[in-house]
Amino acid sequence: MSENYFEINNLSVGYNKKALIEDICFDIKRGEIVTLIGPNGAGKSTILKSITRQLEIINGNVVLDGGNLKDLSFKELAVKMAVVLTERIKTELMTCYDIVATGRYPYTGRLGILSYEDQEKVEAALAAVHATELGGRDFSAISDGQRQRVLLARAICQEPDAIILDEPTSFLDVKYKLELLSILRGMAKENNITVIMSLHEIDLAQKISDKIVCVKGDRIYRYGKPEEIFDEETIKGLYEIDNGFFDPLYGSIELPRPEGEPKTMVISSSGKGIKTYRMLQKENTPFIAGILYPGDTDYQLARLLATEIIEEKPFCAISESAIEKARTAMKQCERVIYAGADIGTYNKEILDLVEEARKEGKLEEY
Amino acid sequence: MSKDNHLGFHNEVFRRRSRYVLVFAILIVAFFTITVLNINTGSVNMPVSNIFKALFLREGTEREMDIIWHIRLPRIIMTAVLGGALSLSGFLLQTFFENPIAGPYVLGISSGAKMVVALTMIVGLKYAYTLSSYSLIMAAFVGSLLSTGFILLVARRIKNMAALLVAGIMIGYICSAVTDFTVTFASDSDIVNLHNWSLGSFSGMSWSNVQVGIIVVGITTILTMAMSKPIGAFQLGEAYAQSMGVNIKVFRILLILLSSMLSACVTAFAGPISFVGIAVPFIAKGSLGTSKPLVVIPGAFICGAVFCMLCDLIARTAFAPVELSISTVTSIFGAPIVIYMMIRKRSRI
Numbered sequence: 001m002s003e004n005y006f007e008i009n010n011l012s013v014g015y016n017k018k019a020l021i022e023d024i025c026f027d028i029k030r031g032e033i034v035t036l037i038g039p040n041g042a043g044k045s046t047i048l049k050s051i052t053r054q055l056e057i058i059n060g061n062v063v064l065d066g067g068n069l070k071d072l073s074f075k076e077l078a079v080k081m082a083v084v085l086t087e088r089i090k091t092e093l094m095t096c097y098d099i100v101a102t103g104r105y106p107y108t109g110r111l112g113i114l115s116y117e118d119q120e121k122v123e124a125a126l127a128a129v130h131a132t133e134l135g136g137r138d139f140s141a142i143s144d145g146q147r148q149r150v151l152l153a154r155a156i157c158q159e160p161d162a163i164i165l166d167e168p169t170s171f172l173d174v175k176y177k178l179e180l181l182s183i184l185r186g187m188a189k190e191n192n193i194t195v196i197m198s199l200h201e202i203d204l205a206q207k208i209s210d211k212i213v214c215v216k217g218d219r220i221y222r223y224g225k226p227e228e229i230f231d232e233e234t235i236k237g238l239y240e241i242d243n244g245f246f247d248p249l250y251g252s253i254e255l256p257r258p259e260g261e262p263k264t265m266v267i268s269s270s271g272k273g274i275k276t277y278r279m280l281q282k283e284n285t286p287f288i289a290g291i292l293y294p295g296d297t298d299y300q301l302a303r304l305l306a307t308e309i310i311e312e313k314p315f316c317a318i319s320e321s322a323i324e325k326a327r328t329a330m331k332q333c334e335r336v337i338y339a340g341a342d343i344g345t346y347n348k349e350i351l352d353l354v355e356e357a358r359k360e361g362k363l364e365e366y
Numbered sequence: 367m368s369k370d371n372h373l374g375f376h377n378e379v380f381r382r383r384s385r386y387v388l389v390f391a392i393l394i395v396a397f398f399t400i401t402v403l404n405i406n407t408g409s410v411n412m413p414v415s416n417i418f419k420a421l422f423l424r425e426g427t428e429r430e431m432d433i434i435w436h437i438r439l440p441r442i443i444m445t446a447v448l449g450g451a452l453s454l455s456g457f458l459l460q461t462f463f464e465n466p467i468a469g470p471y472v473l474g475i476s477s478g479a480k481m482v483v484a485l486t487m488i489v490g491l492k493y494a495y496t497l498s499s500y501s502l503i504m505a506a507f508v509g510s511l512l513s514t515g516f517i518l519l520v521a522r523r524i525k526n527m528a529a530l531l532v533a534g535i536m537i538g539y540i541c542s543a544v545t546d547f548t549v550t551f552a553s554d555s556d557i558v559n560l561h562n563w564s565l566g567s568f569s570g571m572s573w574s575n576v577q578v579g580i581i582v583v584g585i586t587t588i589l590t591m592a593m594s595k596p597i598g599a600f601q602l603g604e605a606y607a608q609s610m611g612v613n614i615k616v617f618r619i620l621l622i623l624l625s626s627m628l629s630a631c632v633t634a635f636a637g638p639i640s641f642v643g644i645a646v647p648f649i650a651k652g653s654l655g656t657s658k659p660l661v662v663i664p665g666a667f668i669c670g671a672v673f674c675m676l677c678d679l680i681a682r683t684a685f686a687p688v689e690l691s692i693s694t695v696t697s698i699f700g701a702p703i704v705i706y707m708m709i710r711k712r713s714r715i
Contacts, residue, residue, distance in 0.1 A: 078611030
């Protein structure tokens with residue numbers, strides 16, 4: 001058995017024979033989670049529609065489980081691949097159970113009557129997405145989050161090797177987002193189901209995916225493991241964000257740092273300064289942060305928000321030069337905020353700085 | 367816990383099945399009641415016992431036998447068959463256009479059929495003495511496909527459902543105008559026939575009509591039943607249906623052919639009949655509490671038969687001896703149902 005489940009070779013996709021994105025090449029192994037990210041309208045959906053045969057492929061080919069996608073009949077494809085789409089479906093008098101049961105389509109007989117085994121599989125699929133209690137409800141009368149779970153159950157019920165999801169987390173609140181993604185991860189890792197999806201939330205994409213495909217312009221902007229993709233430059237380039245920052249370590253997005261001459265200094269460590277940083281950022285007050293060790297949680301955010309950081313080498317006692325820098329900074333500042341710090345043998349000088357600020361009447365404590 | 371749930375689903379399945387059985391039982395009882403009522407009433411009233419005698423023992427006065435066997439019975443059977451066909455055609459079109467207000471009449475498909483049948487009649491009667499039922503059905507089928515083809519062209523360009531319906535109504539007007547135009551230039555003897563027929567009526571059905579009707583509608587209905595599985599998949603939309611293994615292109619063509627054949631058959635024999643195609647599937651789905659094609663297809667068929675027989679009874683008897691056109695009666699009952707559908711749909715969204 002070939003190790004790659006999907007092989008996408010020089011694929012061109014688009015509408016009405018006009019290519020929007022060209023030269024798409026990547027391989028996907030069984031049980032991998034691959035996420036497409038990129039700005040709105042970049043063509044993520046177009047790619048997904050092309051590899052599910054909803055759109056005709058313009059050029060190149062897709063090899064699925066060793067066979068060419070074009071040569072597969074829709075029937076053969078249905079047992080290999082299931083989809084969860086963004087389009088809203090209008091149903092009439094259909095319960096969630098009915099919706100999930102449509103996933104059994106490739107397996108039932110001529111008239112589509114469910115066997116006892118089929119019924120058990122429908123129930124198992126509902127249970128897998130924690131939606132058992134929704135079974136008897138009318139599909140048109142449930143919330144978006146519930147709907148998405150039911151549609152995922154429908155895809156699971158189809159017993160595919162791969163599930164393709166187009167923006168499965170849109171309209172969902174945080175709780176459902178996490179739930180949905182953890183169900184997907186469970187499926188991929190435990191049942192070896194390949195998951196290909198598009199996501200808007202790059203932080204979630206970073207955390208769940210084995211591979212990331214960045215879609216932008218008429219080419220694939222980048223492709224690789226999340227570790228390789230998620231650096232500030234790539235994300236900035238992909239989404240063309242000039243005035244915001246991406247923190248690759250946590251996958252969080254920050255608003256731009258305040259511009260101007262800093263008149264405020266924040267003294268903190270061990271994550272105690274984060275609230276203050278954010279507050280100052282919202283006030284649009286530029287600030288200096290110190291004295292921080294690289295690797296401190298405060299340092300991580302200060303890097304993005306502070307105008308300047310006064311730092312010391314990790315695990316070293318605070319040196320005279322660093323203290324001197326901090327003093328100079330304090331002098332030019334109008335206020336010094338002490339947000340709290342964990343003090344140990346190596347950094348007790350911080351308290352001296354706080355005292356000095358107090359004497360000068362610049363100190364504010366939070 | 368899973369056992370409880372399983373039991374829960376089991377109960378649900380049982381509850382649903384009981385409902386299906388109940389609704390079908392009511393429909394069948396209604397069917398036979400209206401059949402007897404239909405035979406019973408008219409310009410000549412007959413006691414029920416005489417009807418049964420005439421039907422099953424073939425006993426009775428010559429007059430009674432004549433009325434039952436040559437006038438009322440073929441008409442009743444034809445009304446049932448065509449009513450069912452009309453309702454089913456509506457159901458298929460609603461599935462196809464994913465729109466509950468689609469139907470052969472509003473989409474102009476009946477009018478298209480009417481136009482081609484009228485042309486065929488006028489031209490055909492000039493050269494031949496009579497036209498066979500089959501050739502009229504074929505003419506209506508061609509007309510149906512013409513209108514449907516036009517609607518599809520519009521649907522391709524405009525995704526808006528309201529626009530689609532407006533296009534359908536416009537096609538209906540155009541076809542009616544062409545029909546009226548040709549009727550104006552037809553010879554006097556044709557006009558009388560054409561005029562009655564073009565208003566829609568179940569009167570004057572012969573046994574040979576019945577035979578053709580049953581064959582054509584029967585085959586089409588069986589084929590439709592055989593397609594209930596992909597129709598069910600299509601209810602989730604085209605993309606999902608395809609992902610389940612439905613060949614959408616082939617499916618769409620088959621669906622159009624089947625619905626056109628059904629409405630063509632109705633138009634060829636009884637002329638255009640309004641609202642049955644929308645109102646009846648709605649009632650059938652609502653009372654069965656499901657949209658599963660395997661249940662709705664026979665349900666809508668019987669429901670359509672009962673509805674049309676009732677309407678025909680009213681058309682015959684309300685202002686006897688004057689007979690109303692069938693569309694007059696179906697509109698009176700059907701149009702309010704359609705309005706109710708739209709209001710309910712609005713309020714739910």
